[in-house]
């Protein structure tokens with residue numbers, strides 16, 4: 001089995017995680033890992049009542065703010081834990 005998933009995230013991924021702030025709750029950063037295609041995944045854990053989880057609020061502005069100035073591409077998806 002490859003150990004690629006165990007690599008530490010590159011600086012841009014760590015910077016994005018450190019910069020991300022949900023406008024609607026006190027979100028925290030959950031699991032961060034690289035998949036078999038080399039794409040890094042960062043779980044943003046929102047509060048249970050956060051409107052982002054229900055789709056009432058779009059997190060686009062928060063995503064853009066966190067990625068500002070970084071050489072990263074971001075895909076957003078919500079997963080209910």
Ligand SMILES: [Zn+2]
Pocket residue numbers: 022023024025026027046047050051052
């Ligand atoms: Zn939130």
